[in-house]
Amino acid sequence: MQELDPVILQKANAWLQGSYDADVKQQIQTLLDNKAYTELTDSFYRDLEFGTGGLRGTMGPGSNRINKYTIGAATQGLANHLKKSYPGEKIKVAIAHDSRNNADLFSRITAEVFSANDIYVYFFKALRPTPELSYAVRVLGCKSGVMLTASHNPKEYNGYKAYGADGGQFVSPEDKAVMDEVAAISSVDEIKFNRVDANIEEIGEEIDEQYLAAITKLSVSPEAIKRQKDLKIVYSPIHGTGITLVPQALKLFGFENVILVDEQTTPDGNFPTVVYPNPEEKEALTLALKKAQETDADLVLATDPDADRVGIAVKNTENEFILLNGNQTGAMLINYLLTAWEEKGKLTGKEYIVKTIVTTNLIEQIAKAKNVTFYNTLTGFKYIGELMTKFEGKQTFIGGGEESYGYLIGELVRDKDAVVSSAFIAEMTAYYKDKGSSLFEALIDTYIKYGFYKEKLISLTKKGKTGAEEIKEMMEKFRTNPPVTLGGSKVTTLKDYEKGIETDLLTNTTKKLELPTSDVLQFITEDGSIISARPSGTEPKIKFYCSVNGKLAGKEAYHETDKQLDEKISAIMKDLGV
Numbered sequence: 001m002q003e004l005d006p007v008i009l010q011k012a013n014a015w016l017q018g019s020y021d022a023d024v025k026q027q028i029q030t031l032l033d034n035k036a037y038t039e040l041t042d043s044f045y046r047d048l049e050f051g052t053g054g055l056r057g058t059m060g061p062g063s064n065r066i067n068k069y070t071i072g073a074a075t076q077g078l079a080n081h082l083k084k085s086y087p088g089e090k091i092k093v094a095i096a097h098d099s100r101n102n103a104d105l106f107s108r109i110t111a112e113v114f115s116a117n118d119i120y121v122y123f124f125k126a127l128r129p130t131p132e133l134s135y136a137v138r139v140l141g142c143k144s145g146v147m148l149t150a151s152h153n154p155k156e157y158n159g160y161k162a163y164g165a166d167g168g169q170f171v172s173p174e175d176k177a178v179m180d181e182v183a184a185i186s187s188v189d190e191i192k193f194n195r196v197d198a199n200i201e202e203i204g205e206e207i208d209e210q211y212l213a214a215i216t217k218l219s220v221s222p223e224a225i226k227r228q229k230d231l232k233i234v235y236s237p238i239h240g241t242g243i244t245l246v247p248q249a250l251k252l253f254g255f256e257n258v259i260l261v262d263e264q265t266t267p268d269g270n271f272p273t274v275v276y277p278n279p280e281e282k283e284a285l286t287l288a289l290k291k292a293q294e295t296d297a298d299l300v301l302a303t304d305p306d307a308d309r310v311g312i313a314v315k316n317t318e319n320e321f322i323l324l325n326g327n328q329t330g331a332m333l334i335n336y337l338l339t340a341w342e343e344k345g346k347l348t349g350k351e352y353i354v355k356t357i358v359t360t361n362l363i364e365q366i367a368k369a370k371n372v373t374f375y376n377t378l379t380g381f382k383y384i385g386e387l388m389t390k391f392e393g394k395q396t397f398i399g400g401g402e403e404s405y406g407y408l409i410g411e412l413v414r415d416k417d418a419v420v421s422s423a424f425i426a427e428m429t430a431y432y433k434d435k436g437s438s439l440f441e442a443l444i445d446t447y448i449k450y451g452f453y454k455e456k457l458i459s460l461t462k463k464g465k466t467g468a469e470e471i472k473e474m475m476e477k478f479r480t481n482p483p484v485t486l487g488g489s490k491v492t493t494l495k496d497y498e499k500g501i502e503t504d505l506l507t508n509t510t511k512k513l514e515l516p517t518s519d520v521l522q523f524i525t526e527d528g529s530i531i532s533a534r535p536s537g538t539e540p541k542i543k544f545y546c547s548v549n550g551k552l553a554g555k556e557a558y559h560e561t562d563k564q565l566d567e568k569i570s571a572i573m574k575d576l577g578v
Contacts, residue, residue: 004037011044011063019188020069027061042464050074050182051537052175053382056150056159059102066150066158071106072113072191074160075146077182079117079192082143085177094140094203096124096133097148098241098306100158101269103127107148110160115199116192125202127267129241129307130161131408131417135211136203138167138413149306152278153539155271168385168414172516208245211412215420216252218410220340221431225254228430232297235422236261236288238277239268240305242418249423255430259295261288261302271305279304279311280405282323289313289321299429299439303418309405310418312425314439317555327360327455327547328443329425330401334363335446336428337399337409338370347372352391354384354400357497357515357522358532358545362446362453369450372398378497378518379534381406385414399424403455403545444555452552454565458544458578459536471535471542478521478533487548487572489525496521531572544578 012032016025031040043062048055048070055074059066082091093114097107104127111121122140124133130147137145145163153159162178164170170178185191219225233250235258237243243265250258263273264287271277274284279302292300292313300313300321312329313321324332334353341347352373355363367374373395377383381402388397388411401407406416409424432442447453462470482494482505494503497520500513520534532545548568552561 004040005045008037008041008044012040015061015063024061024067024069045465047183050077050179052171052179053169053380053537054146054160054162056153056157056539058156059158066106066160068106068109069188069191071109071160072188072193073185074162074182075110075113076117076191077185078144078146078162078178079114079119080184081178081181082119083117084181086143089143090120091144092120092122092140092142094122094124094133094136094142094145095148096128096130096136096145098130099127099239099267099269100148100150100305101155102158103148103269106158106160107146109193110146110148111200112193112195113191115196116194118196118199121200122203123200124207125204127241127244128204128208129245129417129419131308131413131415131419132207132211132245134163134167134413134415134417135214136207137163137165139207139210147306151306152276152280152304152309154276155269163414166385166389166414168389169380169382171382171386208248211419212245212248212252214412215249215410215423218412218420219253219423219427220337220344220346221427221434222254224431224434225427228433229254229256231255231299231426231430231433232257232259232295233426234259234261234288234292234295234297234300236264236285236302237267237307238264238274238279238284238302238304239266239271240277240303240307241267242303242307242422243267245419246301246303246307246422249419250426253423253427255426259291259297261291263287277305279309280326285311285313285323292321298433299426301422301425303422304405307418308416310407310421310425311405314429316440322440324439324443325455326401326403326405327362327453329405330355330403330407331360331362331366331446331453332439332443333401333407333409333421333424333428334399335366336431337424338366338372340431341398342370348396350394351396351398353398354387356380356383356402357520358534359401359403360453360455360547361530361549362450365450366446376515378515379520380537381408381416383516384408388414403457444552444558447552447558448554451549452561452565453547453549454562454569455545455547456569456573458546458573459541460544460578461539461541463540467540474542475519475521475533475535482521482523483575486523486525486531486575487529487568489527489529491523492526493524494521495524529568529572531576544573544576546572548572
């Protein structure tokens with residue numbers, strides 16, 4: 001019979017004897033009485049780590065779970081950091097939450113702890129998208145912000161995203177300073193939970209209006225929208241916060257034929273109509289696609305629970321709806337933006353775009369052809385936000401994004417934004433329709449012009465303590481014994497972002513990588529394929545990003561070339577043992 005590790009029992013007993021609510025103690029006692037040792041171990045084997053993006057985990061009692069106390073400790077640590085960073089100043093923060101179960105409760109706890117620490121709180125009185133929280137931090141002159149969300153994770157999860165004064169998630173060195181302060185909270189008794197009403201101000205519609213008006217001013221092709229105002233757009237917020245702003249943004253841009261997926265418009269943390277509330281998953285768009293077929297729509301949009309990411313579907317040349325992946329949508333958005341800016345004579349040489357290292361190099365090819373500066377960053381939108389803050393007032397950010405369905409247009413916020421992205425995806429669709437083309441046909445034309453880039457993401461889930469150890473072992477194996485060939489092509493370059501070293505495997509020479517350190521490995525082959533291995537920072541997964549490319553001779557060669565690239569990806573993954 002399985003025994004409970006004495007260290008785990010000691011931690012559980014500390015919660016049973018500490019200043020915790022009776023219901024939390026009861027839940028822990030029940031686990032002990034039922035000998036639910038696996039769950040107890042997962043609940044207490046570590047303290048839920050406040051990482052560079054904040055907290056994310058399953059809800060429940062214990063030090064490795066999202067609950068009142070782990071949320072309280074994170075907020076107390078962040079409050080301590082802010083008071084040390086801004087001595088003598090009146091510090092303001094903004095707080096919002098999405099539609100997840102307990103997100104409203106956790107947002108109130110966050111507000112209470114800040115208020116008890118004499119920090120002034122702008123509190124969104126109802127659920128709002130993550131990008132609006134970033135916008136609020138900026139326009140209200142806050143030093144920080146907190147969004148209670150676990151993005152697209154399953155319903156058992158919740159999370160806590162912490163933002164700095166620029167409206168972006170904390171980056172080095174401030175992220176480490178915040179983490180240290182959170183880690184320094186050694187007892188629940190150090191957390192100030194007593195609400196100070198005078199330090200909390202409710203906000204809502206007035207910020208919505210400012211934000212939507214600012215987004216609308218970014219529109220590049222209003223004439224095309226005017227001519228295509230009846231474009232049929234099916235939209236689903238997948239039971240999340242997108243319903244508060246996306247339909248309004250589309251209306252303000254000039255679209256008059258937005259069809260909502262009624263079954264998914266009510267915010268609901270149980271996400272009753274989907275397995276996962278993730279627009280990357282085809283299953284999550286089942287109802288939206290059904291509605292699109294019924295109404296013969298031009299475009300399908302679906303946003304995740306906190307409305308920072310958007311998935312889309314368009315009609316192919318056979319009049320069937322197909323989902324575009326994040327790389328395709330991101331590349332098309334950049335291509336559209338740069339083309340439209342060029343046509344309007346808005347490109348001055350001071351503009352730039354940004355993508356992450358695991359996002360398609362098609363974006364790089366487009367930027368080079370248009371003579372627009374592009375930057376690569378580490379995975380994580382905070383790095384894109386960091387660059388934007390660095391270049392603010394010196395260069396103009398047109399747009400950017402990452403393969404995980406997160407994009408940003410314009411400089412209003414410092415995080416991925418499905419509200420502005422949905423509006424611009426619709427604008428882009430109208431622009432191409434106005435020229436007699438569909439979005440899918442425009443994608444094929446882009447491949448013919450710049451190269452056919454095809455990407456695939458494979459995620460392996462490894463849960464709990466043993467899973468974390470397995471992921472670590474896999475990365476170590478790839479690091480010390482990199483593959484010689486992948487998909488029949490020689491591996492010529494190994495980029496190890498954790499060590500900050502790029503190795504030319506043919507000459508065995510090395511050079512320094514300019515980006516910050518991160519646990520990412522990249523293998524680049526002789527034929528230009530790029531394979532990246534990266535443990536997820538927010539989920540118990542290891543992710544493999546595979547990008548291959550080839551020439552597309554013409555529209556008639558699309559299906560055959562697509563098949564060849566698919567086979568190449570399969571061969572590479574087989575060689576990796578994935």
